[in-house]
Amino acid sequence: MVGVNRQPLIAGNWKMNLDHLQAVAFVQKLDWSLKDAKHDAGTVEVAVFPPFTDLRTVQILLDQDKIEFALGAQDLSTHDSGAYTGEISGAFLKKLNASYVIIGHSERRDYHAETDEVVAAKVQAALKHGLVPVICVGETLEQREQSGPTAVSVGQLEVALEGVAAGAEIVVAYEPVWAIGTGQVASPEQAQEVCAALRAVVADKLGQDAADRTRILYGGSVKSGNIASFMREPDVDGALVGGASLLVDEFAAIIRYQKHVGV
Incomplete structure (x- = not known):
């Protein structure tokens, strides 16, 4: 149950998938699927995060066809x-009318050794150029067993929000590393526990108004069959979807979670 003033956000992180021709076909099919199902675009914000090589192509398509998806990038430089x-x-991303940028994804932290401090610098870079950072946090299974369910994510977010203005627009994405691409999924109760702790961090760092308006997403093996159970939780405001965002029918069903299961 998303907060009263928080529009749900369903974000598709394509990772290193779909070339620019495949991207066009995918976006067109997704748009057609949602329109064919008479989906009300105002009920859920949809954002797609293509590879860098697809951004210009997707931007032109969204503009020309008046497709109501937000455009995001998967990373940016400091x-x-x-x-x-x-x-x-x-600055380049903003020129392409990108709205969002993913920062601190576990794959960047792991494969590219991005530290909490690098993530914080990228948050500042995004805000400087008018981009909304989607700040990813999450723990490995080992970290969860050693430190508990919230300590790692809370610590990561505290660093990421250093120096962020109270009025800044941010999105937070909780992605337990042990659930990304593994088929394992946190329970709705587990997701809620961490998302509530993250909202408390936003309140502490940026104030209660910021905490009330900031959307906190869950990510990690999200599918059409489990999305509604997460969206019932009061501090889960959407999803950052990986593999399932590459399947038109599946991603459309995730976006339309309000229709196939009441929340």
Whole structure:
């Protein structure tokens, strides 16, 4: 049960999948599927996060066809420009009308050794350029067993929010690492426990008004069959979807969770 003033957000992280031609076909099919089902676009915000090579193509398609999906990027540099081969500036993303950028995904933390401090710097870079950071936090199974269910995520978010203004728009995504792509899923009660703790961090760092309006997502093997159970929880405001966001019918069903199960 999303907070009264928080519009649900269903975000599809494509990771390193779909080239620019496949991206066009996917977005068109998803849009058709939702329209065919008479989905009310105002009830749920939909955001897609393609690879960098797809961003311009998807942006043009969304604009030309007046498709009501938000566009996001999967990462950004801490720098605005310069001799940083392979990096992408937040300024470039903003020029493409990107609204969101994923920061601190567990795959970035693990494969690219991104620390909490790097994540915090990227949050600042996103906000500087008018992008909404989707700040990912989450624990491994080992960390959960050692520190409990909330300690790691709370610690990661506390660092990420250092220096963030109270009025800044952010999104937080709780993704237990042990549930990403594994088929294992946190229970709704487990997700709620962590999301409530994360909302308390936002309240402590940015104030209660910020905590009330900030959307906190759950991610980790989200499917059409389990999304509604998460969305019933008071502090879960949406989902960051990985593999299931690459399947048109499945992702459309996740977006339409309000229709196939009452919440």
